[in-house]
Amino acid sequence: MEFDGIHGLTEVINGSLREFFDEESQYLREIGSELDPVADALGHFLLDSGKRLRPLFATIGFLGAGGDLSPAIIRATASLELIHVCALIHDDVMDASDTRRGAPAIHKQFQSLHQAQALHGNGEQFGAAAAILLGDLALIWAAKALHESGAPTQSILRSLPVYDEMRVELMAGQYLDIYEQALASESVERSLKVARFKSGKYSIERPLHFGASLAANLSPTLIESYSNYGLPLGEAFQLRDDVIGVFGDPEKTGKPAGDDLREGKRTVLVATTLSRANVTQRTEFLNLFGRKDLNLNEIESLRALIVETGSLAELESIIQEMTFKAHKALTTGGITPQAVALLAEMAVAATQRTA
């Protein structure tokens, strides 16, 4: 199977997701037209945007283990995007976030449907309920896409333990995250632990292992190479997320400017800022941080504090160091040359992105 670099691979993954969605949404619509909004909302969420990071890592993980790519394998790796859709939809309900990828969050969309159709009961509750179910459905669709991918049964059977472990780790990481937020922890170490768990494992390391398991029995060397690449890169990826959540351009992120500051999100960037701030800076920061009604000037003040304390520079330096570590892991062998090249490209994409 031929493809043209990361961009070409992304297109192939998108095509597979579209095909899967068309079949599954057809099935939903046949149950009853009441389910049309469910199918529509999931379709837009899944297909209108998304970087396909996890499917890409899984596919490259497969190639790196010497696998011979096929549409069936692409379907199996693309399935990870549907897990991510579940995580994002549920995340937005949990955080009560109103926007995602430049559009209203799913729970907001169904709250609007409730209003438009003048339905009974509480619209906010209806929106949240629908979003919980759509997330559940995405998680189930993900498994269905893998199970019915047409990949060799031995591939599927080998991949299931990795697949399950990845999903358990994701949910455990999500809980650690909400608990950490509720603790309003200022510990850099603790926020790094959450970042490592949530993104290090779930976004990069496990997708690589999952992809490799579709190709062959996991060799200890390959597992280790992928971990040595995936864990630091995942950390760098999460720290880049922290930076984008504060300094990102709304046009690119699809979220309001300084969204994480309004939300009061306890990230590594925030913990670093608090650990580096003097008393005046600390008071000024905590006085504004987490206020829902922050205006652009106030957001600028918070950003200035993050820069003045040297915290942005510190994060950029960790990102650089972690990315360097990831690149270095690629030279330790066990990964096919084609995959090494693609992983090098992905390391740049994951850490130098703006959205």
Next chain:
Amino acid sequence: MEFDGIHGLTEVINGSLREFFDEESQYLREIGSELDPVADALGHFLLDSGKRLRPLFATIGFLGAGGDLSPAIIRATASLELIHVCALIHDDVMDASDTRRGAPAIHKQFQSLHQAQALHGNGEQFGAAAAILLGDLALIWAAKALHESGAPTQSILRSLPVYDEMRVELMAGQYLDIYEQALASESVERSLKVARFKSGKYSIERPLHFGASLAANLSPTLIESYSNYGLPLGEAFQLRDDVIGVFGDPEKTGKPAGDDLREGKRTVLVATTLSRANVTQRTEFLNLFGRKDLNLNEIESLRALIVETGSLAELESIIQEMTFKAHKALTTGGITPQAVALLAEMAVAATQRTA
């Protein structure tokens, strides 16, 4: 593998669930002690009560297809209970129900944890977020229990399409239900459609098919026999639920008296009452129905209206008719005699229960 009737089988299923939970919760706790409350809450929810209806039907479905029972198969069928745990936990968040099985609902438990630990942010939101994640985790554990059951790989591979279809139908049925509630529909026909989809398929028919698929390739005769038994019995089961939701004894149900009436739940029983009520009865009913602050006298008035309009009698008669249909389907052959006897016992248990 020997067991003593439905009761004995339930014990075997409980043992398998306990063993699975012990392993998985151990893993969670090792990630970090922050996850202890997650493990504890899921453990109590899973193990303290539950009729194991779906695992029982799946196990009997397996026996009825001529399968030879083993601990591995029990683990695979027991996994359905974890899907149900997900459905119940998420259901309680969606309905904002405060109690389940005589204990605070999961979201309430984590709201209390938020308060007890004096955590930051909104406690209600934290409780809902935790419950969403615990439900997700239960759904993932369910799949893990099946995948790692130790059942022959051919059994697992045969069962996955049925498993996935059942889960998609469950979530589709749940959405139909919340939408129907929001429509405040008075149509008996529509509420029956939801009941058929939600309980008919998910609670009985699909577990039987799933169990059968673990034993052998599904034969069209057996599929049909199980559907002819499962669909009417599932409907009767759901109607019994409607009756218990209004007339149930709190000591047995673990929910407050007349809970469905306070919640304003649009069930077949309510639709039947509204369709049979005269103008005075209708006004009286709608005047009270769905009020959160109903006292016991008012609940008694609503119950009286349901009885006076003949709606309770009508439901009991449908339950009887559907149960009769289910019993009759058992005589059409294709099911092993042992399973026929167990299914006859289950038909009674599912429709003559008080909780």
